[in-house]
Amino acid sequence: MSEHDTTVTQEHSGGKLRAGITELLPAAGNGLLGRRSFVKAGLGAAGGIALMQAVPASAARPGHMRSPGPGMSEYGSPAPAEANVKRIGIGSQRGTTGSGASRSPLEHLHGIVTPSGLHFERHHAGVPEIDPASHNILIHGLVKRPLLFTMDALARYPIVSRLQFLECSGNSGTLLAADPPQLSCGELHGLVSGSEWGGVPLAVLLDEAGVLPAARWLIAEGADASVMSRSVPLAKGMDDAIVALYQNGERLRPENGYPARLFLPGWEGNMSVKWLRRINVTAQPAMTKDETSKYSDLQPDGSSLLFTFPMAVKSVITSPSPGLAMQGPGLYQIAGIAWSGNGRIRRVDVSADGGKSWVQAALDDLVLPKSLTRFTSAWRWDGSPGVLLSRAVDETGAVQPTRKSLMSNRAAGAFYHYNAIQAWRVGEAGKVNNVYV
Amino acid sequence: MSEHDTTVTQEHSGGKLRAGITELLPAAGNGLLGRRSFVKAGLGAAGGIALMQAVPASAARPGHMRSPGPGMSEYGSPAPAEANVKRIGIGSQRGTTGSGASRSPLEHLHGIVTPSGLHFERHHAGVPEIDPASHNILIHGLVKRPLLFTMDALARYPIVSRLQFLECSGNSGTLLAADPPQLSCGELHGLVSGSEWGGVPLAVLLDEAGVLPAARWLIAEGADASVMSRSVPLAKGMDDAIVALYQNGERLRPENGYPARLFLPGWEGNMSVKWLRRINVTAQPAMTKDETSKYSDLQPDGSSLLFTFPMAVKSVITSPSPGLAMQGPGLYQIAGIAWSGNGRIRRVDVSADGGKSWVQAALDDLVLPKSLTRFTSAWRWDGSPGVLLSRAVDETGAVQPTRKSLMSNRAAGAFYHYNAIQAWRVGEAGKVNNVYV
Numbered sequence: 001m002s003e004h005d006t007t008v009t010q011e012h013s014g015g016k017l018r019a020g021i022t023e024l025l026p027a028a029g030n031g032l033l034g035r036r037s038f039v040k041a042g043l044g045a046a047g048g049i050a051l052m053q054a055v056p057a058s059a060a061r062p063g064h065m066r067s068p069g070p071g072m073s074e075y076g077s078p079a080p081a082e083a084n085v086k087r088i089g090i091g092s093q094r095g096t097t098g099s100g101a102s103r104s105p106l107e108h109l110h111g112i113v114t115p116s117g118l119h120f121e122r123h124h125a126g127v128p129e130i131d132p133a134s135h136n137i138l139i140h141g142l143v144k145r146p147l148l149f150t151m152d153a154l155a156r157y158p159i160v161s162r163l164q165f166l167e168c169s170g171n172s173g174t175l176l177a178a179d180p181p182q183l184s185c186g187e188l189h190g191l192v193s194g195s196e197w198g199g200v201p202l203a204v205l206l207d208e209a210g211v212l213p214a215a216r217w218l219i220a221e222g223a224d225a226s227v228m229s230r231s232v233p234l235a236k237g238m239d240d241a242i243v244a245l246y247q248n249g250e251r252l253r254p255e256n257g258y259p260a261r262l263f264l265p266g267w268e269g270n271m272s273v274k275w276l277r278r279i280n281v282t283a284q285p286a287m288t289k290d291e292t293s294k295y296s297d298l299q300p301d302g303s304s305l306l307f308t309f310p311m312a313v314k315s316v317i318t319s320p321s322p323g324l325a326m327q328g329p330g331l332y333q334i335a336g337i338a339w340s341g342n343g344r345i346r347r348v349d350v351s352a353d354g355g356k357s358w359v360q361a362a363l364d365d366l367v368l369p370k371s372l373t374r375f376t377s378a379w380r381w382d383g384s385p386g387v388l389l390s391r392a393v394d395e396t397g398a399v400q401p402t403r404k405s406l407m408s409n410r411a412a413g414a415f416y417h418y419n420a421i422q423a424w425r426v427g428e429a430g431k432v433n434n435v436y437v
Numbered sequence: 438m439s440e441h442d443t444t445v446t447q448e449h450s451g452g453k454l455r456a457g458i459t460e461l462l463p464a465a466g467n468g469l470l471g472r473r474s475f476v477k478a479g480l481g482a483a484g485g486i487a488l489m490q491a492v493p494a495s496a497a498r499p500g501h502m503r504s505p506g507p508g509m510s511e512y513g514s515p516a517p518a519e520a521n522v523k524r525i526g527i528g529s530q531r532g533t534t535g536s537g538a539s540r541s542p543l544e545h546l547h548g549i550v551t552p553s554g555l556h557f558e559r560h561h562a563g564v565p566e567i568d569p570a571s572h573n574i575l576i577h578g579l580v581k582r583p584l585l586f587t588m589d590a591l592a593r594y595p596i597v598s599r600l601q602f603l604e605c606s607g608n609s610g611t612l613l614a615a616d617p618p619q620l621s622c623g624e625l626h627g628l629v630s631g632s633e634w635g636g637v638p639l640a641v642l643l644d645e646a647g648v649l650p651a652a653r654w655l656i657a658e659g660a661d662a663s664v665m666s667r668s669v670p671l672a673k674g675m676d677d678a679i680v681a682l683y684q685n686g687e688r689l690r691p692e693n694g695y696p697a698r699l700f701l702p703g704w705e706g707n708m709s710v711k712w713l714r715r716i717n718v719t720a721q722p723a724m725t726k727d728e729t730s731k732y733s734d735l736q737p738d739g740s741s742l743l744f745t746f747p748m749a750v751k752s753v754i755t756s757p758s759p760g761l762a763m764q765g766p767g768l769y770q771i772a773g774i775a776w777s778g779n780g781r782i783r784r785v786d787v788s789a790d791g792g793k794s795w796v797q798a799a800l801d802d803l804v805l806p807k808s809l810t811r812f813t814s815a816w817r818w819d820g821s822p823g824v825l826l827s828r829a830v831d832e833t834g835a836v837q838p839t840r841k842s843l844m845s846n847r848a849a850g851a852f853y854h855y856n857a858i859q860a861w862r863v864g865e866a867g868k869v870n871n872v873y874v
Contacts, residue, residue, distance in 0.1 A: 062571070068662045069563030071535035072527035072692070075515070076554040079695040081569050082688050090509035098508035111598050111686030113550055113633045117512040118687065126506030132518050134499070158770055158813055161548050162802055163600075194686075196550045225505045248685065249548030249631075250555065251519050255509070258516040333595055365599055366805075376595055 029353035030386045032334075033378035078117075084108075087118055088186045098126020099226075101168065103190025106318045110335065112163060112364075112372040114193035116248050121255045122168050122191065124290070125226035128275055132259040135223070137243065141281035144210030151259050154200055154245060161198035161246065162265065164370045165339045167191060167311045169268035169295055169416040175403070176410075176418060180434040185321035188434065189422070192339065194372035195256075197263050198246030202279075203238045211281055219286045220262050223277040230271045230295075231285030232264065236309070240265050243276060266341030266370035267309045268416070270295060298411040310341030313400050314419040315348050315375070315392035326430030329383035334361070335376045340394035345373040347393050352379055354387035354423065354437050355402075361390070369395075381426070387437055388424045403436055466790035467823045469771075470815035515554075521545075524555055525623045535563020536663075538605065540627025543755045547772065549600060549801075549809040551630035553685050558692045559605050559628065561727070562663035565712055569696040572660070574680065578718035581647030588696050591637055591682060598635035598683065599702065601807045602776045604628060604748045606705035606732055606853040612840070613847075613855060617871040622758035625871065626859070629776065631809035632693075634700050635683030639716075640675045648718055656723045657699050660714040667708045668722030669701065673746070677702050680713060703778030703807040704746045705853070707732060735848040747778030750837050751856040752785055752812070752829035763867030766820035771798070772813045777831035782810040784830045789816055791824035791860065791874050792839075798827070806832075818863070824874055825861045840873055 027033055078085065087102035102121040104114050132151045140146035171191035174181050181188065211234065218237045222228040232241070244252060244263040252258040257274030264272050270290060285291070285307075297305040315338035320326055334352075338345045344367055349358040364374035375390070392400045403420040425435040464470055515522065524539035539558040541551055569588045577583035608628035611618050618625065648671065655674045659665040669678070681700040682688060689695040694711030701709050707727060722728070722744075734742040752775035757763055771789075775782045781804055786795040801811035812827070829837045840857040862872040 062567075062660070064565035064567055065660055065662050065664065068534045068536070069560075069565045071529040071533075071560065071563050072524065072537060072539035072558045074523040074527060074539075076524075076556070076558075076690050076692055078512070078687060079569075079689075079691045080566075081696075085687060086511040087509065087513075090511060092508040096508075097505045099505070100509060102509035102511075108688075109686045110596055110635045110683045111633045113600075113686045115685050115687045116552065117514065119513070121509045121513075123506075123508065126508050128501035128506045129517075130499075130501055132516075152764075156767075156769060158815070159547055159772065160801060161811065163550075196548045198547045223499070223502055225502050227502065246547045248552050249546045249550045250515060250522060250552045251545075252516075253513050254516045255513055259518075327589075331593070333593060335596065364597060368803075374598065378595070 026380070028351065028359035029357035030384075031380040031382055032350065032352045032357070032359045033380060085118070087121065088184070088190055096125075098123055101170075101191060103186050104193045105186040106190050106316070106337070107185040107321045107324055109318070110374070112194045112366055112368070112374060113248060114195060116195065116250075116253045116256070119193040119195060119247075119253070119256060120168065120191045122269060123224070123255070124228050125224045127254050128224045129254070130223060130259060130275060135259055135277070137260060137276055138278045139205055139209045139281065140278070141219075142212040142215040142283065143281050144212065147205070147209045149205070154243065154260065157200040157204060159198050159200055159245065160242065161196050163194065163196050163366070163368050164265045165192055165194045165372045166263075166269050166272060167339070168270065169308070169311065172418040173415045175420065176415065180436050182322065182434055184323045185316060185318050189316045191269070192372075195247050196249065197242065197244045199242035199244035199260075199263060202241040202243055202262070205243065206237055206281070209281070214283050215281045217282045217285050219280040219282055219288070220271070220273040220276060221278040221280070222273045223275040228270065228273060228290050229286065229288040230273055230291055231288065232262075232271055234281070236264055236267070266311060268295065268311055271309070295416060297416050298414040300409070300411050302411070308417050311339070312417060312419045313340035313342065313345070313392050313394040313398045314338065315390040315400055316422045317350070317388055317390045317424060320388065320426060320432045321424055322432045322434060324432065326381060326426060326432070328430065329381050332379045332381055333376050334379050334388060335374065336390050337372045338375055338390070338392035339370070339372050340392065340398065341370060342398060343369045343395040345392055346395050346397075348375040349391045350375075350377045351389040352386045355389055358391070383428065385428055386426050387435060388426060389421050389437070391421050463817070465788065465796035466794035468817040468819055469787065469789045469794070469796045470817060522555070524558070525621070525627055533562070535560055538607075538628060540623050541630045542623040543627050543753070543774070544622040544758045544761055546755070547811070549631045549803055549805070549811060550685060551632060553632065553687075553690045553693070556630040556632060556690070556693060557605065557628045559706060560661070560692070561665050562661045564691050565661045566691070567660060567696060567712060572696055572714070574697060574713055575715045576642055576646045576718065577715070578656075579649040579652040579720065580718050581649065584642070584646045586642070591680065591697065594637040594641060596635050596637060596682065597679065598633050600631065600633050600803070600805050601702045602629055602631045602809045603700075603706050603709060604776070605707065606745070606748065609855040610852045612857065613852065617873050619759065619871055621760045622753060622755050626753045628706070629809075632684050633686065634679065634681045636679035636681035636700060639678040639680055639699070642680065643674055643718070646718070651720050652718045654719045654722050656717040656719055656725070657708070657710040657713060658715040658717070659710045660712040665707065665710060665727050666723065666725040667710055667728055668725065669699075669708060671718070673701055673704070703748060705732065705748055708746070732853060734853050735851040737846065737848050739848070745854050748776070749854060749856045750777040750779065750782075750829050750831040750835045751775065752827040752837060753859045754787070754825055754827050754861060757825065757863060757869045758861055759869045759871060761869065763818060763863060763869070765867065766818055769816045769818055770813050771816050771825060772811070773827050775810045775812055775827070775829035776808065777829070777835065778807060779835060780806045780832040782829055783832045783834075785812040786828045787812075787814045788826040789823045792826055795828070820865065822865055823863050824872060825863060826858050826874070828858050
């Protein structure tokens with residue numbers, strides 16, 4: 001994008017001088033700037049934002065500088081001023097005490113790690129309270145010898161850790177509605193989170209049990225009251241699956257499967273069975289209630305895709321987004337997350353004119369496989385209406401589809417695996433709305 | 438280390454069969470095994486650990502599988518059974534209400550991310566309670582135009598994020614004592630933690646203020662009641678320094694500088710000034726109380742190293758470690774963390790015989806610059822006493838020193854920047870103690 005940048009030097013002219021920095025010219029329609037705006041010294045072009053104020057001559061020090069604050073704590077918490085940053089939609093489904101979902105408030109977060117306290121939840125019978133001292137994991141079925149692992153035994157195995165996303169396949173499903181729901185980014189897309197997951201490679205445990213030649217599937221079963229169960233191809237179990245014990249450095253949180261969960265990188269969330277108690281090695285999938293009544297994709301011809309394992313390439317702009325109003329014309333950072341169950345994100349393009357023109361966004365340093373990836377792009381907003389889009393491409397070459405394209409391959413009522421491009425309309429007053437384009 | 442591995446096949450012989458897996462032979466003294474034990478299918482050699490038990494014929498389901506558990510929560514917490522995993526040593530220094538330190542319980546953690554709630558603390562006047570709406574950061578001094586940034590203005594700048602460690606230069610200082618203190622790994626070394634830090638590159642803000650040619654230093658000042666202040670070379674500010682707003686995806690925790698802190702990757706912790714309120718651009722360092730009365734290194738000749746910025750290459754075995762007793766002879770995972778303020782970790786060697794022989798440990802997937810790096814090594818402990826060591830080498834070729842070597846370059850009373858090799862003695866009963874070798 002360097003052809004869009006020219007270096008200029010301006011003279012001092014009061015409060016608006018910018019000297020010796022790179023002036024950025026639009027690289028795409030409606031004020032989108034080139035990638036270099038974020039990756040080199042030309043960054044200084046953000047200059048228009050800084051508030052130059054006269055420094056108060058005798059500013060009194062605030063109270064918190066005049067007397068010491070409270071001391072250390074055993075386990076810290078967010079700042080009271082951030083109390084509005086919490087999981088979204090924590091009500092249980094009607095008639096249940098703990099079934100349902102909560103979402104990560106994506107529009108308030110900035111990282112590829114989601115704090116464990118804000119990781120999305122999806123429970124089918126609430127969060128079981130499990131005593132780790134009496135919890136075991138059984139591997140049985142088509143194996144030479146069934147094995148029962150205590151948590152203490154598991155902790156003596158080699159533990160690997162990786163930064164990867166987890167996404168519920170029902171994420172973003174409300175966007176199948178005929179009219180665009182006027183919800184926040186987190187309300188729409190917050191069934192995805194990122195963590196450092198640490199655990200024992202499942203292949204190690206399967207090797208030890210001795211998988212028999214006829215084996216093709218693993219039936220993973222949770223210790224919640226719904227006995228959530230999914231069929232997993234043996235090949236995934238021998239590839240990058242882990243029995244996770246750690247999340248972001250500490251033991252799993254209860255709502256994420258304490259004391260142990262299956263973790264299948266890149267695959268739909270409920271296959272990463274929480275509160276794992278049993279893996280039955282079989283020749284066939286089990287056709288459990290959790291993969292037939294739910295989590296299957298109806299097609300236009302009336303047939304159903306029973307299994308859709310990897311979560312497809314996807315992205316969303318988290319800022320600006322509904323609820324984060326623009327504060328008048330000027331320079332803004334478009335920021336968002338992209339991810340793919342098939343590997344690394346290769347690129348993300350953004351548009352500020354509803355898809356007429358695109359510019360490649362800058363990806364943050366850490367572009368890891370099957371992980372959240374941050375992207376940013378500079379936007380000089382002139383105050384006129386515009387429609388923001390982001391479109392991710394993964395390392396397999398898969399491109400995030402338009403909503404129109406995605407809907408053309410779906411039956412009415414098909415709900416899972418919605419990964420279409422999200423459009424945000426920025427109105428004249430700076431308000432941001434969800435729109436279909 | 439492949440010369441140490443041979444593949445064997447054993448016949449079924451009751452509960453101890455291991456078939457078609459790689460049998461590991463020692464690669465170094467006292468039972469240390471080769472690297473391949475953790476990075477290929479030969480992992481199955483951990484077999485002896487798994488408990489093969491008869492599967493109960495009619496095991497009653499536990500209570501948590503018979504009725505639904507509680508539902509979603511706004512902000513999650515660790516499992517009650519993990520309540521013992523907390524910061525260590527949170528008492529304030531005598532005569533103060535909030536000065537002192539707390540440490541991360543390293544022996545209970547497994548990742549390169551430390552949960553924010555367990556990140557170490559070091560406060561010089563407690564934790565100020567700051568209203569972000571009225572907090573500003575001033576850049577002034579040798580600049581073309583002083584600038585005052587509100588938190589809202591800062592959030593409109595480009596934000597980068599990186600996984601990096603932070604270490605107090607006083608970490609491990611108790612090991613200067615003549616006799617080895619009998620403390621846990623976290624008590625000894627827990628003034629280091631890892632986070633995803635997100636913030637605005639300081640170079641962007643300095644560019645905007647317009648640094649004058651005479652400028653060489655930055656005096657960073659915090660908004661706590663101690664007005665903690667440090668002198669930072671301008672070159673670091675223009676390199677990889679950020680004004681951090683985010684920690685592990687969410688806004689900074691209060692004890693880590695909310696709403697904004699300086700973050701200087703790899704440099705001694707207190708230079709990453711928390712609750713940042715002011716950066717004065719100067720020609721000379723300020724010789725503040727926080728870099729003269731403290732945080733300077735006395736030499737044997739009576740002179741003092743005023744500034745020792747990068748934290749040197751270091752590692753520690755977190756498991757086994759004091760308080761985590763071995764449970765009889767068998768196969769164990771030696772696990773630990775390594776880090777260097779000068780870049781990436783190149784390798785970590787471990788010894789189980791007090792340094793007579795060494796084997797290269799396996800590094801976990803994520804080996805990032807100025808970040809915690811995990812290492813593991815397999816150890817078949819025969820039940821006899823042994824001394825475990827880890828020795829890290831960073832990408833500059835710097836090697837973690839022995840305690841003897843480090844002490845020979847120190848004056849009595851010199852306290853900071855202790856990075857010597859840690860030795861843990863494993864006794865016959867499996868108890869682990871801190872020893873000097």
